[in-house]
Amino acid sequence: MITAALARALRDAGLRWHPAPGDRFAIDGDEFADEVFTISEMTIEAHDYSGTTVLGFNGTTEWALDSVAADDSLWLPREDQLRILLGPSFRSLTHQGTDFTVETQLDSYSATDAESAYALALLDYIKSSLEISPDEPTP
Known part of the structure; x- marks a missing residue:
């Protein structure tokens, strides 16, 4: 959790x-x-x-x-809810040793449990979707 x-x-x-x-x-x-x-x-x-x-x-x-x-x-979203919220950005979940790693279109996110790795990925996904890149024209 x-x-x-x-x-x-x-x-x-x-x-x-x-x-x-x-x-x-x-x-x-x-x-x-x-x-x-x-x-x-x-x-x-x-x-x-x-x-x-x-x-x-x-x-x-x-x-x-x-x-x-x-x-x-x-x-406190569950693993399945977090994965759904990542949508098409989600690529994979792997487990090695004591860490779980979520791969998305943006990056890789690791934590000691899968839900936290998904949550870190979703947090970055939300933040990046709200940012305007300096290369993007403003209306």
């Missing part, structure tokens, strides 16, 4: 989350920041109220927590 810092960097770079069953998340900057939650139609559901997504905790007696705004949550 990617770290909260890497998830935050993806969010800050512009990655947007549309909560769906199976998604993992943490409550950002809260006493629950070390807890990882998974959206499930039985326990945690995403509800849309007037254009705002709220994550409702159904039947939770462990905490005094009924719901949290999706904007206050930090999406």
Whole structure:
């Protein structure tokens, strides 16, 4: 699983989350920041109220927590989600020793787990897609 810092960097770079069953998340900057939650139609559901997504905790007696705004949550994308988001830029994933390496059209990205390597590649992909090259004409 990617770290909260890497998830935050993806969010800050512009990655947007549309909560769906199976998604993992943490409550950002809260006493629950070390807890990882998974959206499930039985326990945690995403509800849309007037254009705002709220994550409702159904039947939770462990905490005094009924719901949290999706904007206050930090999406922790899974490996398959990160790979899909890389789209046609993705070339390969290899594992050698203790490192996983993701190859894309842009570069190679290594980490000790596949999800982090994918996340690093996606972060660079997002940032590079938002940059204007000095060689490109401006409108």
